[in-house]
Amino acid sequence: MKFGTKVIHAGIKPDPATGAIMTPIYQTSTYAQESPGKHKGFEYARTKNPTRSALEANLAALENGAKAICFGSGLAAINAMLQTLNPGDEIIATNDLYGGTYRLFTKIFGRFNIKTHFISMDQPNDIESYINEQTKLIWIETPTNPMLNIIDIEAVCAIAQQHGIRTCVDNTFASPYLQTPIDLGADVVMHSATKYLGGHSDVVHGALVCKDETFAQELFFLQNAAGAVPGPQDCFLLLRGIKTLHLRVQRACDNARTIANFLKEHPKVDQVYYPGFESHKGHAIAKRQMRDFGGMVSFSLKEDTFEAAARVLGSTHYFTCAESLGGVESLIGHPASMTHASIPREERLKVGLTDSLIRLSIGIEDIDDLVTDLKQALG
Incomplete structure (x- = not known):
């Protein structure tokens, strides 16, 4: 089956x-x-x-x-x-x-x-x-x-x-x-x-x-x-x-690929974390053990402060600032103050979880709307 x-x-x-x-x-x-x-x-x-x-x-x-x-x-x-x-x-x-x-x-x-x-x-x-x-x-x-x-x-x-x-x-x-x-x-x-x-x-x-x-x-x-x-x-x-898992996840994967590439070229973005990039240290393993690279993308800002991240999170329209992930709607979150606040800051920094790190859960909306939303939020 x-x-x-x-x-x-x-x-x-x-x-x-x-x-x-x-x-x-x-x-x-x-x-x-x-x-x-x-x-x-x-x-x-x-x-x-x-x-x-x-x-x-x-x-x-x-x-x-x-x-x-x-x-x-x-x-x-x-x-x-x-x-x-x-x-x-x-x-x-x-x-x-x-x-x-x-x-x-x-x-x-x-x-x-x-x-x-x-x-x-x-x-x-x-x-x-x-x-x-x-x-x-x-x-x-x-x-x-x-x-x-x-x-x-x-x-x-x-x-x-x-x-x-x-x-x-x-x-x-x-x-x-x-x-x-x-x-x-x-x-x-x-x-x-x-x-x-x-x-x-x-x-x-x-x-x-x-x-x-x-x-x-x-x-x-x-x-x-x-x-x-x-x-x-x-x-x-x-x-x-x-019942729609395969349809939803594949659409999220397709959208995430486009968004990761957009963020990679944006002048205000420092690092983009996405296993679909050939430059990602785990890309070869992901390609071998996964069927696609997922609907999650994280990125940090060149202005590495909580305030800079907060401005982006407070400026989106289609990306909702919320915890959780994996829904049909796109979500944007700040791990250091939300999902990972229980981890001491010094431990977070050891793995690269900086104050400006932003996590995206990419939904199944029209990709043009999602990219436009991030473009204006970063601007």
């Missing part, structure tokens, strides 16, 4: 009761049982819901995994992943990643004696020096947020496998349309499904997709025991959004 067919049909069947093509919203907290313990596969909606089950089957198919487990947000999904660790365990994570992930690793799980080493993964072999008997998880985010660095998933996972270490890839920026990390050796894929999977900025959702069914059962236990589950309407909205 090709991808454009998967998004519409994988794991989804007409409703057996009515024949409804769209998966119904099973808005119920509990289910009738014929007798104690004898039921139709559903007992209590925190544990299982038919709308959520359809979504989980669909997501597993899109990522070529064994099972998917859905959560109330992307951070809830990451939280469940980290709950499989024990005090004293260690994580190796990329040093350029979403601020909420950094906060969860350091401020929450750091309190339970779970240590994270934040390192550059540009050279996968550099990981070896951080591996010890306590290393239990390697956390990969690629393309990274917000610097759009590219990590060689296959190379990192090969190193992890040699040492018996589990790998999890945050695939939020790429979506399964652009890359499928399990095919490259990853054990688990994480999504903030709020973003490209939902695609319409109307739902908050998270998911983990596992290569191995045994580990998936461990995560299903945590999903039920901790209860950070999505509601059935959220699952319905996500199923709706996924």
Whole structure:
């Protein structure tokens, strides 16, 4: 089954009761049982819901995994992943990643004696020096947020496998349309499904997709025991959004390519971060492991101040100043004061996240309008 067919049909069947093509919203907290313990596969909606089950089957198919487990947000999904660790365990994570992930690793799980080493993964072999008997998880985010660095998933996972270490890839920026990390050796894929999977900025959702069914059962236990589950309407909205994933992401990729080239030539722009450029240090890897280069573009200004960035963010018409990404509408954000404010400034600067850095989530609007909007905002 090709991808454009998967998004519409994988794991989804007409409703057996009515024949409804769209998966119904099973808005119920509990289910009738014929007798104690004898039921139709559903007992209590925190544990299982038919709308959520359809979504989980669909997501597993899109990522070529064994099972998917859905959560109330992307951070809830990451939280469940980290709950499989024990005090004293260690994580190796990329040093350029979403601020909420950094906060969860350091401020929450750091309190339970779970240590994270934040390192550059540009050279996968550099990981070896951080591996010890306590290393239990390697956390990969690629393309990274917000610097759009590219990590060689296959190379990192090969190193992890040699040492018996589990790998999890945050695939939020790429979506399964652009890359499928399990095919490259990853054990688990994480999504903030709020973003490209939902695609319409109307739902908050998270998911983990596992290569191995045994580990998936461990995560299903945590999903039920901790209860950070999505509601059935959220699952319905996500199923709706996924049906156009390939169309939306491809249009965003096409628009991003044009915008990156425009910014590269603008006299007020200093650096443009976009893996589609041949000059990008991760371009060759991105070309190999991704189907296109994504709909995200970051850039810094020659006037490297917060005030200069704020003037641009306050002057756009079609780019809305907002957090999040991956919707049909274009968004503009300032990572240092918005999505990555929880990361100390000195740590941000180490990866190039300057005070003037601006992150664009390119939508599916007419490209001429988007370029005109940025032109007048920069002017």
